[in-house]
Amino acid sequence: MPSVYWYNGEFIAKEDVRISPDDRGYYFGDGLYEVFRVYAGRIYEAEAHFERLVRTADGLRIALPYTIEAIQQLLEELIGRNGLQEGTVYLQFTRGAAPRSHPFPQGAAPVTMAYCTELPRPxxxxxxxxxxxxxxxxxxxxxxxxxxxxxxxxxxxxxxxxxxxxxxxxxxxxxxxxxxxxxxxxxxxxxxxxxxxxxxxxxxxxxxxxxxxxxxxxxxxxxxxxxxxxxxxxxxxxxxxxxxxxxxxxxxxxxxxxxxxxxxxxxxxxxxxxxxxx
CATH class of the missing domain: 3.20.10.10 (D-amino Acid Aminotransferase, subunit A, domain 2)
Structure with a gap:
């Protein structure tokens, strides 16, 4: 199975992903994630997952950089590029990269990442x-x-x-x-x-x-x-x-x-x- 990641809006190989040491997810855990189940190449209960994603983003005051419709299309393309039939898609947003300081940084763009993992039913x-x-x-x-x-x-x-x-x-x-x-x-x-x-x-x-x-x-x-x-x-x-x-x-x-x-x-x-x- 190929390891194609979606990172900051681009589809790239896993080995090309570069995480900044200033990423607030790296040193504060300042971010959110979702894990989607994939059966027969399709996302299961996508709407419920996205509702929770939006709720968490609102609660953390992280502005998602894409619409939910765009995110779903990108995840579906990621699934196709990886040839995933049964497994999971991990999606993560952090508040962004900025010099380490507790207050929310001004002007930092959220960092996005998603990848697929093969996983059979248990x-x-x-x-x-x-x-x-x-x-x-x-x-x-x-x-x-x-x-x-x-x-x-x-x-x-x-x-x-x-x-x-x-x-x-x-x-x-x-x-x-x-x-x-x-x-x-x-x-x-x-x-x-x-x-x-x-x-x-x-x-x-x-x-x-x-x-x-x-x-x-x-x-x-x-x-x-x-x-x-x-x-x-x-x-x-x-x-x-x-x-x-x-x-x-x-x-x-x-x-x-x-x-x-x-x-x-x-x-x-x-x-x-x-x-x-x-």
Missing amino acids: LAAMERGIAAVTVPDIRWLRCDFKTLNLLPNTLAKQQALDAGGDDAILHRSGTVTECSASNIMIVRGGTILTHPADNLILHGVTRGVVLRLAREAAIPVEERPFTVDELLGADEAFITGTTVEVTPVVRVDGHAIAAGDAGPVTRRLQEAFAATIR
């Missing part, structure tokens, strides 16, 4: 499920913005891996928020519970699709906070995300969730989600 994990570890959520209070400030997420993910888990489930004083790079839902008494889409979580695009599919299937849904204890006592648990789709969580902190296997609601939602990408 069918094995979706079938067998994953193990997770609970980790305190030490992030800031605007988790609803998809920014480049991901160090707490990476620390949590590594803590989970060091403990023998596959992912970290974050909680604030015992209240579950989300995972290191995905949303989490549980099933109790036939009802899906998931943290509301407020400032404490990132409202995932796949999260929105799954909630819609659940309601269409007449599966009760409650968007309310739940505790680690409720998670451990759940009938089912699963994560949702652009790269993980709908993946069961079968063990948490070494404890099996119910029978330690994917439950019927999870399987039903997996099938419904698969139908949307066909």
